[in-house]
Amino acid sequence: MSSSASNISATPAIGGISYLFPASTRSVRQLSQDSQLESSVETLESFGFENVHVGVEESPYQLARDAVAKLIDEQSIDPESVGLLIYGGTPGVMAFSPAGDAAIGAAGFCTTDRFKYPSARLQYELGLTKAWTFAIDQMACTTLLAATRIARSLCLTEGIERAICVSSEFFPMYAGREAIFNCTSDAACAVLIERDGPANRLVSATTVTKGYYWDTDSRRDEVVASYFPTARHVALQTIDNAGWKACEVDWIMPHNVSMRSWEILSGLIRLPNAKLWTDNIARHGHTLAGDNFINYRDALDAGAIEKGQKILLFSYGFGAHWTGVAVEA
Amino acid sequence: MSDNNVLLVTGATGLVGGGVLRRILEAEPGSRAYVMVRDELRWRSTEQRAFGNLASRITPVHGDLTVRGLGLDYNVRRRLTREVTGVIHAGADTCFSRSLAEARLVNTEGTREMLALARVCGRSRRFVHVSTAYVAGRRCGLIEERDNGSSAGWVNAYERSKYEAEVLVRKADFDWVIFRPSTIACDSRDGSVSQINGMHRALRIYHRGLAAMMPAKPGDLLDMVTSDYVNDAIVRVAFDPRASRQTMHLCAGSNAITIGDLLDAAYELWGTDPVWKKKGVERAILTDLDTYTLFARSVIETGDPRLASILSSLSHFIPQLALSKQFDTTVADALVGHPAPAVATYWKAMITHLMANNWRCVTRAAA
Ligand SMILES: NC(=O)c1ccc[n+]([C@@H]2O[C@H](COP(=O)([O-])OP(=O)(O)OC[C@H]3O[C@@H](n4cnc5c(N)ncnc54)[C@H](OP(=O)(O)O)[C@@H]3O)[C@@H](O)[C@H]2O)c1
Numbered sequence: 001m002s003s004s005a006s007n008i009s010a011t012p013a014i015g016g017i018s019y020l021f022p023a024s025t026r027s028v029r030q031l032s033q034d035s036q037l038e039s040s041v042e043t044l045e046s047f048g049f050e051n052v053h054v055g056v057e058e059s060p061y062q063l064a065r066d067a068v069a070k071l072i073d074e075q076s077i078d079p080e081s082v083g084l085l086i087y088g089g090t091p092g093v094m095a096f097s098p099a100g101d102a103a104i105g106a107a108g109f110c111t112t113d114r115f116k117y118p119s120a121r122l123q124y125e126l127g128l129t130k131a132w133t134f135a136i137d138q139m140a141c142t143t144l145l146a147a148t149r150i151a152r153s154l155c156l157t158e159g160i161e162r163a164i165c166v167s168s169e170f171f172p173m174y175a176g177r178e179a180i181f182n183c184t185s186d187a188a189c190a191v192l193i194e195r196d197g198p199a200n201r202l203v204s205a206t207t208v209t210k211g212y213y214w215d216t217d218s219r220r221d222e223v224v225a226s227y228f229p230t231a232r233h234v235a236l237q238t239i240d241n242a243g244w245k246a247c248e249v250d251w252i253m254p255h256n257v258s259m260r261s262w263e264i265l266s267g268l269i270r271l272p273n274a275k276l277w278t279d280n281i282a283r284h285g286h287t288l289a290g291d292n293f294i295n296y297r298d299a300l301d302a303g304a305i306e307k308g309q310k311i312l313l314f315s316y317g318f319g320a321h322w323t324g325v326a327v328e329a
Numbered sequence: 330m331s332d333n334n335v336l337l338v339t340g341a342t343g344l345v346g347g348g349v350l351r352r353i354l355e356a357e358p359g360s361r362a363y364v365m366v367r368d369e370l371r372w373r374s375t376e377q378r379a380f381g382n383l384a385s386r387i388t389p390v391h392g393d394l395t396v397r398g399l400g401l402d403y404n405v406r407r408r409l410t411r412e413v414t415g416v417i418h419a420g421a422d423t424c425f426s427r428s429l430a431e432a433r434l435v436n437t438e439g440t441r442e443m444l445a446l447a448r449v450c451g452r453s454r455r456f457v458h459v460s461t462a463y464v465a466g467r468r469c470g471l472i473e474e475r476d477n478g479s480s481a482g483w484v485n486a487y488e489r490s491k492y493e494a495e496v497l498v499r500k501a502d503f504d505w506v507i508f509r510p511s512t513i514a515c516d517s518r519d520g521s522v523s524q525i526n527g528m529h530r531a532l533r534i535y536h537r538g539l540a541a542m543m544p545a546k547p548g549d550l551l552d553m554v555t556s557d558y559v560n561d562a563i564v565r566v567a568f569d570p571r572a573s574r575q576t577m578h579l580c581a582g583s584n585a586i587t588i589g590d591l592l593d594a595a596y597e598l599w600g601t602d603p604v605w606k607k608k609g610v611e612r613a614i615l616t617d618l619d620t621y622t623l624f625a626r627s628v629i630e631t632g633d634p635r636l637a638s639i640l641s642s643l644s645h646f647i648p649q650l651a652l653s654k655q656f657d658t659t660v661a662d663a664l665v666g667h668p669a670p671a672v673a674t675y676w677k678a679m680i681t682h683l684m685a686n687n688w689r690c691v692t693r694a695a696a
Contacts, residue, residue, distance in 0.1 A: 043631060181631050210609040221636040222608075225541045228624065229611035260627050267620030268542065 012152040013197025014327065015162070017297035018071035019189040019290055020063050022055035022099070028183055036177040048259030048278065049183040052285035055099035055170050060090035061118045063188035064168035068126055071164065071190040079127040084154055084163035087119035087135040088143035088289060089188070090170050099186065102173040122166070131164070140317030141255055142207070143167050143289040145325050148191055149205040155195040166190040169288035179318060180224065182257045182286045189290030199307060200296075203326040204241035208234050216319045223319065227261075230322050232268045235314050238324030239271075248310050249274040253299065253327075255291040255315035256281045274312070277304070291315065296327070305329045334568075336362040337413045337450070339394065339420030339443065341387075342375040344513060344524040345459055346419030348560035349567075354383045356564060363409060365392035365399065365420070394420050394439025399446060406446070413450040415568060418443045419459040421491070425527055425645035429486040436490035441497050448503060455504040457567045462511040462552065462580050462656050464492035469652050474509075474576045474660040484652070485645040495576070506572045510559045511580040511656060517555035517670050520678025522690045527646040528553065532680070533688045536599055538610035539639055540647075544621035547589030549653035552580045554669045562665045572664055582658035584671035588615065588650065591676065598680050618651040 026034075028049050032041045055063070064087065072079060089095070095118040097105025108114060123133040139146045147165035154160050168188035171177060177184050193202070208230055213223050239246060249271045254262055262276055277295045279302075287294060292313040299305045306329065313325040334357065340346030341364035350362055366372040366389050376384045390409070392399040401409070420443075422435035440458065447456045465472045466483035476499060483489040498505050514529075515522045522529060534540045545551075559579050566572045596612050599605050625640040625647075662668045 039631060212608040221633065221639070222538055224628065224633060224636055225539045226609075226611060228541045229614050232614055233611060260623070264620055264624045264627065267623065268614050268616055 010156060010196035011201040011203070012155045013194050013202060014148075014200035014296070015192035015194040015197055016071055016075040017189065017191050017293045018067050018074055019187060019294045019297065020067045020070065021053035021185065021187050021284070022058045022063065024054045024056050025051050026054050026177075027051050031177045031183070037183070038176065038178050039181055043181070044178070044183055046260070047181060048281040049285055050282040052177060052183050052185040053187060053287075054177070055186040057098050057100070059098050060095040060168040060170045060186075060188070061121065063186070064089065064095070064118065064166050064190070065122055065125060067168070067188035067190040068122060068164060068166050071192055072126065075192055077162065077192070080130050082128045082131045082162050082164055083160035084151055085119060085123055085128050085131040085133040086147040086151055086163065086165045087122060087133070088137070088139070088147050088165070089168040091135070091137050092117060095168065099170050099173060102170070128164070139321050140319060141286075141288045141291070142315045142317035142321045142323040143169070144189060144191065144293060145205070145313060145315050145323040146207065148193060148202065148325065149207070149323070151193040152202045152205065155193060159195070161195045163193040164190060165193065167289035169290065171288065179286070181261075185285040185287040187284070187287035187290045187294065189287070189293050191293050199329060201328045203243075203328050204238055205323070205325045206234050206238040206241055207321060207323045209320050211320055213320045227316060228265060228268055231265055231314065231316060234322040234324045235269050235312060238312060238314070238326050242310070242326035244310055244326065246271050247273055249312050250309040251299065251305060251311040252276045253292045253295045253311055253313045254278070256284065256286040256295070257316070271312070289315075292325075334360040334414045335412045336360065336415050336417055337365065337409055338362050338417045339365050340418070340459070342366060342368075342371050343419060343423075344556065345510070345559060345563070346417065347375060347379050348556055349417060349419065349563045350387070351379060351383060352560050352564045354380075354386055361386040361388070363388050363390050363413065365390055365401075367391070367393040394442060395434045397442070399442050409446065410449045410451065412452070414452045415455055415457065416443065416447045416450065416453055417457040417459070417563075417567065421459070423487065423526075425485045425487050426642065427486050429489060432486040432490035433493065436487070437493040437497065440494035444497060444501055448501070453503070455506060455568055455573070456498065456501060457563070458495070458498045458505060458507045459563070460495050460507050460509045461488070461491050462509040462578055463488045463649065464495055464509065465654060465656075466492065467652050469654050472578070472654050472656050474578050474657055476576070484648050504573050506567060506574070507576040508563055508566075509576065509578050509580070509656075511552040511554050511578070513556050513559055514553040514672070515555060515675060515679040515682065517557050517675050520675050520680075520682040522679060522682055522686075523556060525688075525690045529683060529688070529690075531643055531646060532595065532683070534639055534643065535595070535613050536605070536610075538608065539636065540613060540643060542614040542616045542621050542624060543588070544618040544647065544651035545588040545615050546653070547587060547615060549588045549650065550585040550655055551588055551591055551650065551672070552582070552585040552654075552656055553672055554579055554581055555675060558669045562661065565666070566664045569664060575660055575664070577661035577664065578656040578658045579661055579669065580656035580658055581669045581672050582656050584668060585655065586672035586676060590673065594677050595680055598677060598684070602684065618648060621647070621651070
C-alpha cells in the first residue's frame with residue numbers, strides 16, 4: 001500500500017527531530033562478555049557495530065517524555081498548538097517500568113494496569129491538551145516511519161496543523177542485545193510534523209506488510225531471504241511514488257542494521273548518486289524505530305544535507321513490515 | 330550400429346547410462362550388454378524397474394571406477410576384452426560439491442581406467458564418452474564443439490574433472506566420440522522429471538523464497554535439454570562413422586531460454602497456487618555476481634545453519650548463471666538430424682510436474 005505525491009495539496013514536512021539515549025553505553029565486546037550476543041564480537045564488529053546504549057534506570061516512558069520535551073523546547077512550540085500525538089514503541093504499562101524491571105511492567109498487562117497508557121500520560125504531563133492522542137504498535141522498527149506517515153495523512157485529511165510522533169524502544173531485557181546479526185540500542189526519538197513546511201517535506205511513503213512472516217522464529221530462513229527483494233521493491237516504489245528517478249536520490253537515511261546488509265541492499269537498489277549515512281552504526285548501533293530520524297537530524301547538524309536534496313528513509317520491521325519514506329530536504 | 334553388438338556400459342543405474350542402454354537394446358534385438366556396476370543391489374532394483382524383459386540380455390559385472398584396474402575380476406576382464414564391440418562410458422560422480430580430489434578420482438581417473446580397458450578390447454570400435462557442456466566452466470559467449478582449453482577455469486570440481494577426462498579421451502589412439510549434454514531437465518513429452526538435479530533444487534529454493542537473488546541479467550541464456558533428446562541423440566550417433574573423434578553439444582543452443590523468460594514463466598505458474606501466493610514471496614532479484622556472493626557469504630559466515638547450507642549448496646551451481654554462454658550445436662544438429670527442443674516448449678510443463686509431485690521426481694534423486 002502506498003500514498004503518492006500526486007494526491008495532496010499541502011506538503012507536510014518534518015519540523016524538527018529530537019532524540020535521547022539512556023545514560024549507559026556498552027561496547028560490543030562488553031556485551032559479548034556478558035553473554036548478550038549470539039554472534040561473535042568479530043562478526044558484529046566486521047558488520048560495523050561498536051557501541052550501543054542500554055537503558056537500566058530509565059523507563060521507556062521517561063525517555064519518550066524527555067525527548068518530546070526536548071523537541072518542544074528546541075523548536076519553541078506552544079504545546080497547545082499540537083493537534084496530534086502518536087506514541088510508538090514499548091507497549092502500554094511496560095513503558096513505565098525502568099528497563100531493569102521490565103518484567104514487572106510486563107506483568108501489568110494481566111491486571112487493570114493495562115489501561116494505563118503512555119500516550120495519555122505524555123499528553124497530560126507535557127501539556128499537549130489539544131492533541132488527539134493514541135499509540136501504534138506491532139510495527140517493530142518501522143513504527144516511527146509509520147507514525148509519521150499516519151501524521152502526514154491526518155494533517156492533510158483532517159487539517160491538523162502540527163503533530164508529534166515519538167518512539168521509545170527498549171530492547172526486551174531478556175532478549176540479549178542482538179536481533180539477526182544487529183546490535184541493538186535503547187533510544188527515544190520525537191519528530192515534529194508540520195502540515196505545510198518549507199523544508200524536509202514528506203513527499204511519499206510506501207509500506208509493504210507480509211503477514212506470512214509473522215512467526216519470525218519458525219520462518220527465520222524465509223524472513224532473512226525475503227528481506228532483500230522486498231526491501232528493494234519498497235525502496236524503488238517509494239522513489240517512484242515521489243515522482244523521482246533513481247539517479248536523483250542524494251541520500252539514503254538507513255535503519256542502522258549491519259553495514260554488510262546495506263552493502264548488499266545498495267548493490268540491489270542501485271541508486272547511482274546516493275550516499276548512505278552510516279556514521280551512527282558504529283557509535284549508536286540499531287535503535288530500532290528511531291534510526292532513520294536520528295540519522296536525519298545528525299546529517300542535518302553535520303551540514304551533510306543541502307536544501308532540496310532527495311532523501312530516502314528506509315526501515316524494516318522485524319518480521320512482516322518494510323517501509324520507505326521520501327523526504328525532500 | 331549393427332546387430333550382435335556387445336556393449337560395455339558404465340553408469341547404467343544412472344539417468345543417462347540407463348536410458349541409452351534401454352533404447353539400444355530395444356532398437357537392436359541382437360545386441361547385448363555388460364554393465365559395470367559397483368553395487369549389485371542397486372543394479373537389481375534398476376533392472377527390475379527400468380529394463381523388464383530386456384534384462385535377459387544384460388550381464389552385470391562388478392567394477393568400480395575409483396579402483397585401479399576397475400576392480401574387475403580377472404576372468405571378467407578377459408571376457409570383456411574378447412567380446413566387447415563398443416564402450417559407453419556414462420558413469421560419473423555428478424555431485425557439484427565434491428572436492429577436486431574426489432571428483433577427479435571418479436571422473437578423471439575412472440575415465441583413464443575405462444580408456445585403458447577399451448584399448449585392450451580387441452573388437453571395440455569406439456569409446457563413447459558422456460561428458461558435460463559445462464566443461465566450458467567459466468568461459469562465456471559462444472562455446473564451440475571442441476576442446477576450448479582450460480584458461481577460463483571452472484565453477485566447481487565436477488566441471489574441471491570432466492574437462493580433464495575429455496583431455497584423456499582425445500589423446501586415445503583409438504576411435505572416440507564425446508557427447509556434452511547441458512542440464513537434463515525433464516522428458517519433453519509431459520515434463521516429467523525422472524531425476525532431481527541441481528537445477529531443480531535451485532528452482533525449489535527460489536520457489537520457497539529462500540535465495541532472494543540470482544546473479545544474472547534478464548537476457549542471459551540458460552541451457553537445458555530433455556532426457557529423451559539426449560538418449561535418442563546418443564543412440565543415434567554413438568557408432569555413426571561420421572561422428573568419429575567428434576565432440577558435440579547435446580544442448581538447446583539457440584533454443585535455450587532467457588533467464589527473464591524462465592523467471593516470468595516460473596513465477597506466473599507459482600502464482601496460480603493460492604497457498605504460495607498468500608505468502609507474498611518476492612520475485613528473486615537479478616543482480617551481479619559480487620552482490621550475490623556477498624549475500625551468500627554473509628549468510629554462510631553468520632552461521633544460520635539451514636539457510637547457510639542451502640546457499641552453500643547453490644554456490645556450486647548458481648555462479649554459472651552469471652557466466653552467460655550459448656552452446657554451439659552445429660555438429661550435433663547435423664549428426665542427430667534435428668536440434669534439441671526449445672526449452673520454452675517444456676519449461677512450464679516441467680514446473681507443473683514438479684509442483685504436482687511436491688518437488689519430487691518420478692524415480693530417484695541424484696546429484
Ligand atoms: N543428468 C544431467 O543433467 C547431466 C547433464 C550433463 C552431463 N551429464 C553426464 O552424463 C553422465 C551420466 O550422468 P547421469 O545424470 O546419468 O548421472 P547419475 O544418474 O548420477 O548416475 C551416475 C552413474 O555413475 C555410476 N557411478 C558413480 N560412481 C561410480 C563408481 N565409482 N564406479 C562405478 N560407477 C559409478 C553410478 O552408479 P551408482 O548407481 O552405483 O551410484 C550411476 O550409475 C555423466 O558423465 C554426467 O557428467 C549428465
